Amino acid sequence: SPVDLGVGYGLSAALTLGAALGAAALAGRPMLEGARLAHAIEVRLGTGLGDVAAEYYGGGIEMRVRPGAPGVGLVDRIPHPRDLVAVAVDLGRYPTDRMLAELRDRLAAAGDRYMEELMREPTYERFASLSREFSREVGFLGGDLEGRIGACARYADTYYAKKRVLLFLTYRDEAEALAECLRGVGLAPRGFALSEAGAKIFTDRRR
């Protein structure tokens, strides 16, 4: 995989979801049943919260409007510019179960406040500013790091940190200038296109 577990990419949910959907497909069961099982496993193990529902139904910049398993919770989309790309830097590992043990209360309180604000005006601009403020407030984004990347910020619409992923939102034709700048301050950036689809499940060809 191009990304690692425990950094903040939602990979544990993606692996669990992929396995559960594959098992459901082989058994001729509904995909939603597989997705719900994956959600239950993630919650039970404390490795994720709403990642499964977002990855199953999401696309682009997703917003978790109502918590819960796929079919119970509700995911919506925030419109964004068409040629947007994400440039990510891994800042280390921080397993979700440890994060929840250390930060659960702070994340829940700040999360509620920021989500309420975002849902009042769910636009790309608000997402860009609120996500940065949130990652500062809960301690994902420290002053040292912000000082270090300060000169690179002009190549992006915004940056924020989710767990140990530092993420910039920029445009296809600016991504290389941003990456160059980040390498200049000793970081290892990687570019990602945004997927507009949720989980894609394919079977073998029939004939």
Add this chain to the structure above:
Amino acid sequence: SPVDLGVGYGLSAALTLGAALGAAALAGRPMLEGARLAHAIEVRLGTGLGDVAAEYYGGGIEMRVRPGAPGVGLVDRIPHPRDLVAVAVDLGRYPTDRMLAELRDRLAAAGDRYMEELMREPTYERFASLSREFSREVGFLGGDLEGRIGACARYADTYYAKKRVLLFLTYRDEAEALAECLRGVGLAPRGFALSEAGAKIFTDRRR
């Protein structure tokens, strides 16, 4: 547009959804609010039933598990072979409001039965056979038409009719042979790729 209104492509829902999502985006309102408005308009005008929710959240071969507006109803996906394509033939116009006036009871009764069967085993194989049987039972697919296209069926996994769209599911490398065969019996086929994403909503670039 490459397809026409009132044939069975769900175009009225797509146009209504597009307009409502655009208005919501301009007003800085949630996309779900736009999608719900589009659903309400379609139901009020009798131009569609679950098309909006399917087009907003759907992808690939979708299955409407629970009726209702986006966020209320529930849409799931049926896994299908990766290189599947749809080849469609327009058989005329049949506006949904007229169809509902003429066939509502028959569609509702048969629809419940077939959906129950499909949900018991929501696989591509079951979808392929049940969709054909359903379109025969409600009268979308007549014996005359089936006789006419009989020789072309071997180029497809299945065919069925939805309102006035005759639809074949086949593979990228067989689509041209199928189209050639259909032209040979006087029909005008068109090929479509399957989208794996729901509605994609893009804004202008910010910088």
